[in-house]
Amino acid sequence: MPLFRICGDQKVEQIKTQAFSRERSLQRLIEKNLNTLLGIRFVASEFPTGDRQRGRIDTLGLDQDGTPVIIEYKKTSNENVINQGLFYLDWLLDHKGDFTVQVQRALGKDCQIDWSNPRLILIAENFSEYDKYAVNRIGSNIELWIYRLYGEDLLYMEPMNSVSPTKSRSTAPEGKPNNQDQSSGGTRNMIEYSVENHLQGKSPEIIDLFKQLQERIFSLGEDINEKAVKHYVVYKHGKNFCEVWIQNEKIKIWLDIAPDVLNDPLHLARDVTKVGHWGTGDVEINLENDAQLEPVFDLIRQSYQQTV
Structure with missing residues (x-):
């Protein structure tokens, strides 16, 4: 989407798009402004997934409703970003205790966590029609966001897909707090909202x-x-x-x-x-x-x- 600056005499000039020098530069900018940009509280950066499932989650957060959020960034979209995000989302559901401890360290012990439907946000310059189709077919709570950097000081972000109003699933049994895992294995006894x-x-x-x-x-x-x-x-x-x-x-x-x-x-x-x-x-x-x-x-x- 072209962006124009209005100059004198009602003339306009196009602001050229720029590129982040590294993927990490994009990540740091968004992490410092998570709440302003996405309504998400910052929990951790480059969070390790352990020795058995080696990897590092770009950004962990907690949204306004207490829902866990994973954010992955790509300077450009590629075929692995969705699969990688799904891998981390599955890891999160199996390691709720690790996430809870990290939330308490970052946001305080009184912070409530709602495990009903964790979010996965993928941010890239572009996504293909195949990416959007795949995300819609998968059915998980996955959001695709595109960004543009205009000049040196203008950032544009837009969601590329709308998460359908589907039933939310709680991983806690009826009558149990949603922020507590009920077994060491991370059971997924679902309550649907x-x-x-x-x-x-x-x-x-x-x-x-x-x-x-x-x-x-x-x-x-x-x-x-x-x-x-x-x-x-x-x-x-x-x-x-x-x-x-x-x-x-x-x-x-x-x-x-x-x-x-x-x-x-x-x-x-x-x-x-x-x-x-x-x-x-x-x-x-x-x-x-x-x-x-x-x-x-x-x-x-x-x-x-x-x-x-």
Whole structure:
């Protein structure tokens, strides 16, 4: 995608693309800005996978919802990047204890980990149609991101595939904390979370209200991801911008936007920065009827635009 600078007299000049001198330069830049770029907390760099499964994971992180994240970088895409990433993802599921210890060292012992659906992010200058097809067929939580370096100080990043709103799988048995492995072998006794789970037992009015809200959220862009976790449904565009908790008589929404930035003329939102709540955002809204849909959606749109 060409990028142009607007100069004097309404003339434009194209900014030429540059290349990172080494793959490691790209990695260091993204690691230093993980939260800003992808909404992920940095855990470790070049993490060794041990003597039996020799390798080094480029970047380990924990996203806004407490989901483990593996990030692999390539200056250019090649045939091994997907297989390599899948190998590390499988290793992670079999070594949850090692990851948990590293998270506690980096982020503190109180940090919660949700093992329901670990993420694999692959970042390269380009991916082929075969790469995108393979990722869609595999069905794991794999994201392809492309980057461009313009000049010396402009970085562009864009997701190349949209992770389908599939059921999330928990590796912890019912009633057990998700951040604890239940056996030394890393058993995978799955609990499935889905949007349908959150709609069970709700009134037809609330279900219809959610469906209308869901349709509007997806209309914001083709690359929006929907993810059902234990207590709510997450909508993200790279980073979280909205979390939805479907209750019996209303829908509670949290927005990942600074309260003082939000334009809320009807005063529908409240600042919950210092109040305990499920979502990752610090702005809370209650949606109770159809009449509130449009003004509430306008607030959601503002949060989404922070990620574009």
